[in-house]
Amino acid sequence: MNTALGRPETSDAEVLGLLRRGAREQAFARVLEDYEQKVFRLCCALLGERTQAEDAAQESLLRVWHALERYDGRAGLSSWIYAITRNRCLSALARRRTFDSLDAPEWGEHSREPAADEVLLDSSDGRVQQLRDLVELLPERQRQVLRLYYFEDRSVSEVALMLGCPEGTVKAGLFRARAALATLLERRGLADPSYWQEMTS
């Protein structure tokens, strides 16, 4: 149902038409078909932890369900759904920061960032884990952009739509993330291309 870019083919008018006929259930089913994976991936990219991402995706879609009958088509359906999802994730991140700041003095932890394998697929290759650990060291915004870029099959326009920012901002974020990652690799003596080529061969 998705195009090569990963953008759902469902037109806003189709969902709007279903809603006008009072078929909210069908409209929501259509929304789920096109957006549930993308909402989950956005939550994963923003939150970086699978369980929290599942909760946030579920809450976001519940909000979409509740607000669907008030959807009037003035905003694009995807922008509207992604905005709801981002707000949900921002609340989750704010809650996490609050708990972290409460925990920090007592336990002396620097961060409660979860391991990357909580989010992503398991792999026995140590280099995959090594790279994920390095990505976790990037600033939050760069980490989010980088994850979403690869989740969305390198589509800058899709990432921009999902994050609600201009494409130029996404490109700048990607550039900074890659530069920071390259610096981290150099510092750790991992800047040999063949090391990473072996991982993917």
Place this chain on the structure above:
Amino acid sequence: MSEHGIDSQLDRALDAALEQALRPPGLPQRFRAELGAARRRLEHLDVAQVRARLQIEHHEQLATLQADFVRIRRTTLGTLLGAAFAAGAGAVIAMPWLRSHFGPLAPVLIAWGGVALGVLLGVAALRGRLGTQTR
């Protein structure tokens, strides 16, 4: 990436490695069922309960924003006071040396030094703010 001293070979290798390391996660099979169950639970909830819960959440978000705002203002004020005291102390300490080297021009030099430092800090702050906005 060349301006960061990274050759394109590493750039390409890293791109492929990142693609492998950051594969898109798939939704668990149970997700749709759990979403349906949550929807049914919510439908049985009183609208007033939902409204009250959302209001609490809204107040929590406002409180977080307010706390962040107060913290930033406090940090800014602290920085300004600290910088002012440091500048005053620096001027007092440097004055005898400046007088011995520059004579009556010393106070003028300190004043111009202060202006130059202020302009530098202002430009740095502006650049930082613009950088934050473009993220």
